Amino acid sequence: MAHVAQWKYKEVEELKNIINSYPSIAIVGIENIPAPQMQKLREKIREIGVLRVSRNRLIKRALEECGGELSKLAKAISGQTGILAAKENPFKLYKFIKASRTKAPAKGGEIAQSDIEIKAGETPFKPGPIVGELQKVGIPAAIEGGKVVIKKDKVLVRAGETISKEIAQALTRLEIYPIEIGLNLRAVYEDGVVYTPDLLEIDEEKFRQQIIDAVRNALTLAIDRKWATRETINYLISMAHRDALALSLSIGFPTKENIELLLKKAYIEALHLKNLVDKKS
Template sequence: MKHKAHVSQYKKDELTRVKSLLQKYKIIAIADMTSMPSVQLQRLRSSLKGSVLITMSKGSIIKIALEDLKDKIKNIHELETYVSGMPALLLTNENPFKLSFALKKNKSKAPAKGGQIAPNDIMVQAGPTPFPPGPIIGELGQIGIKATITEGKVTIKEDCVVVKEGNVISTQVANLLTRLSIEPMEIGINVLAALENGIVYGKDVLSVDEEDYKKNIVLAFNSALNLAVKIGYTTKGNIKVFITKATRDSKALADSKNLLSIDDGKKN
């Protein structure tokens, strides 16, 4: 005879709480709070109070809640694959991109520690350092940085990527980066995915730079306008361009044939 696994009342209550919260908001985001200092988390909660609810729970409970609600909230179960590390739920009724931008603005730089994962390629740029000649040249060489002496100071010859994105940062590299005043780590909430109206947006989409996004919209608009003009497709938005072009072309034609236009007659 099989015995049913005992589930504590706490877990039952916690599952009920999480499911209840998930059904109250239009936007559901999954975040990883690993390495997030509690002091900064409290500050972030205060700054986002009223617009974003940040709540944490065990990964297993969050996954069960997402699975249980798949018939009520379209594609919510797809968020299960993003639950990892120290998971948190970010719940809001605002645009998921607005949420991502707000969290990005609240991030701060921090020095690296041995054992941490590089969030992106960590580069040491060419240029002078504050160090006088000494053992530092050999230490830099051990991690692949070419250095020389210029005007009594150690100078890095060329840009050098010391840790590739996703690789572990060694204690040796971390210490040298700190001495070079390089802070490659970011302290803040990393949004892994967000669900809006049944669509799951991954980290790569949510992390698009705001300025780049605006530039891309302008570029897309100009490209569409140029194409429409080229093929002669008129719309409300481009009709003035066609009128201006037609006026300019007709004037050029009149000038080339020495024809008198209405405007020329008025001038005379």
């Protein structure tokens, strides 16, 4: 039986302690994050929790020993991995991670994370060799009015394609930085549920409007069906009062609330009757 270093046992126990100390546990990718950016990330993360980077096998072992649904997070471990333990719920954690990512220039050889599109319009460059350099990598550059312009929108690199060194240099000159640096959320656990990033990507304004519409529709339905609830009772009482008042006026039933209206109604009807009599006289 192979000897297992004591520090590995200690590391697994420390990982388990971190996992059991926070409500949300995320598996994050930490690939290609330069040391200065990683340091800044750790400082930001201290506001909500802790980031622990360790060997994948030890992280997997710690999750499996914690048991339950937590062990399913092990499936998200690949490449350079860390555990992000946080006090925020998965949706806020996803938003935090997304906001912490920064843009960086491409150097060449990277895989495009999304389509890299060049927009039509003026550039800050004066006419010169730059026009040919841009055209060489497929950018529709031209000279107009003494300025270098991009004639039309152009997708230069598709998502998943490799960014060449020449294209990377052109993008940098145009101040287009296509590389996102930061943590890559792979999965997060909370209260027995494992969330993947696609479940956490929410249009907050759209979601807010959907809730408002749902509440409005539910309130309308409850009022229409005369369901008395804390939210509808004031509307229902107001409607009942209005209907009762209309009924009492229509049958001429006097009450303290409608007597003034009945007198006005009687006066108007009397005037109308007088006018009819006067016309026949």
